Amino acid sequence: MSLSDLDCRHAKPATSAYRLFDSAGLYLHVMPTGKRVWRLKYRFQGKEKLLTLGAYPGVTLIKAREKRDIAKQTLETGIDPGQQKKDEKALAQFKQAQTVQLVATEWYNRNLPTWSPSYAKNVLSRLQQNIFPFIGQQSVASLTVQQLLVCLQKVEDRNRYDLAHRVLQMMGQIMRYAVITERADRDITSDMKGALKKYVKGHFASIEIEELPKLLKAIERNEARLFKQTILALKLILLTFVRTSELIQATWSEIDLKNKVWSIPAERMKMRKAHIVPLSNQVVLILEELSELFGQQGYILPSAFQKNKPISNNTILKALDRLKYGKLMTGHGFRALAMSTIKEKLDYRHEVVDRQLAHQPKSKVDKAYDRAQFLAERTRMMQDWADYIDSIAVSPKTAQVSELLYVSR
Template sequence: MPLIDLNCRHAKPKEKAYRIFDTNGLYLSVMPSGTKVWRYKYRFLGKEKLLTIGHYPAISLVLARQKRDVAKELIAGGIDPAADKQDQKNAVKHKAEQTFEVVATEWHTHFEDTWEPRYAKHITQRLKMNAYPFIGSIPIAELTAHQLLTCLQRIEGRGRSDLAKRMLSLIGQVLRYAVITGRTDRDVSVFLKGALKKYKKGHHAAINSDQLPDFLRTLEKNERRLYPQTIYAIRLMLLTFVRTNELIGAKWEEFNFEKAIWIVPAERMKMRIEHIVPLSKQVIAILNELKNLYGGNGFILPSIVNPNKHISNNTILKGLDALGYHKIMTGHGFRALAMSTIKEKLHYRHEVVDRQLAHLPKSKIDQAYDRAQFLPQRVKMMQKWADFIDNM
């Protein structure tokens, strides 16, 4: 005899659990605690099985019958309703576990072997600092454009509109990977086009040739008592005008004192092309001082904390700040200073200085056909540049 809701509502708990049956295998199990649970008994592939439908009264009698009928349709279609329910439950759990951080970590691991180690580490640091604290725990399928915008606006609030745009691009790559791997069906980063503040890309702070004498006097006095590594690093930046990472990562094995050249390996260059730096007498003198201080093995500018590592990429910038050149001069600024001064004061052609700066020709056609290195001119130029600085 079919149940009515009154039967369900008035079913009282007993010392042992008992069942009150509806029709076609549906029954209500009444537990000693008073809990009432709908279950459906059925046969699948010759075996008796049980499907838990849900608790009464959250699941009403009418709804329980509807769920039983759905289960019967699945059985008719060759699907075990209990297994199907478990599959759905597992899918929901898996979806909840696929947070932005989990997927981003997988994305990073997937592509890591195609990146330079330094770049891979840089990406990890950016995600840890700018994304994970705010959207890392959100299931990636549930991430909204508004949540992503809020995350990026925090970065803008630090005055880093440039970084916010880079993070939008980076997060977009993670989201597209999530779409391809079936963790989400959309890349919400595309909705943020035009939502971030525009920023004007500025130049690195740099002094000009007229300010150079005062800078040299300040460096010589070293009233802030900077560590020797910092002073030597700044002097080498001035004389060689390489990029900061190229200098701080330099090892003794890269230097040929007989030929007076420093060959920076391709893997440490921005353009991934081996770079030759002619060494002036002044640079060789500094290198000899460094060798006397720290030995001729490993890095030429070892860290004070750990001699097996090089100084950090902030050492030069912080040193310049301590000397009173905060926002006036940067490590990269030595490149701008050299480019402008060598052209104006020493009258070298732009192409010669440009090759010494390890710049590639701007167009792909020029990159393919213009392979001139101007090495003889660069050798003379680097010595004249060092002499020019000495004469100041």
């Protein structure tokens, strides 16, 4: 005979535990403490087993029967409902232990081999400064849109709107990794479109070619009393227009003065592809001066304070600032200056300049050009660029060539 709710409510504790059976293996287990628990007795692969369905009255008689029916349906599919419950509990505990910091760190380490050192440093810094202190210990599975939004709004409160968007993009990658590795059910960042403040993306400050002679004179005079390697770094970035990180991390092992070639390995490039920089006569002379000053061991631009380390990431920017060009020019600005001027004044094709800038090919045509590399044409272009800079460094009053850059031999 099946139980009624009245039977359940009137079940009183006894000196020893006892059972009140309902039907199809379901019974109410009444303990001496008065606690009443629903259990299901069933057989799986010839063995008798028990499954706890919850405590009465929290789980009513009707609810207990529903849980019993679900367990029976699970049995019919060949799955042990008791083991399934254990697995689900273990998975829930596992997900709870998978914090944002743990998953983000795992994602970071998996991607680290494919990133340049400077990019990897930026990613880790963004995590450590903007994510970990606020939601790092939160379970990634239970992270909500609101929690992440509050975290990103802290970045916006610092007027770093561009950074907030970058951090959101990064969190999207982390959440998708969490979904793939079964630590989260979905990517919550997909619900955050339009959640952050819009901003106008700016460009790196760059002077026009007409303004370059004044900058050259400022560098030549060095009224800011910059270190010698800083002055030479400004010359090199102007003549080679590589990325700042590519220049300051350059070592003598990459330089071939005899063949006038600088070979930057793939692991130091933003696009993770080895890059060749043909060296003009002017650049070779600058490198020879650096060699005489500091030797040909380690970095070509050693720090003034620690010879075994290169100049810092901010050296170029700080130097320009001290030369009163802080708001007018950046390290990246030299790349923009070279791109526009070489095409306009020296009449080189976009593809040739673009390849020397080591940009990511955007189309099939660009990729075809990328494979060709235009090395011979790029070599001529780099010498023409250095000669052109020498030509505009001539003072209109004295008609003498500025000593900032060495005249091509």
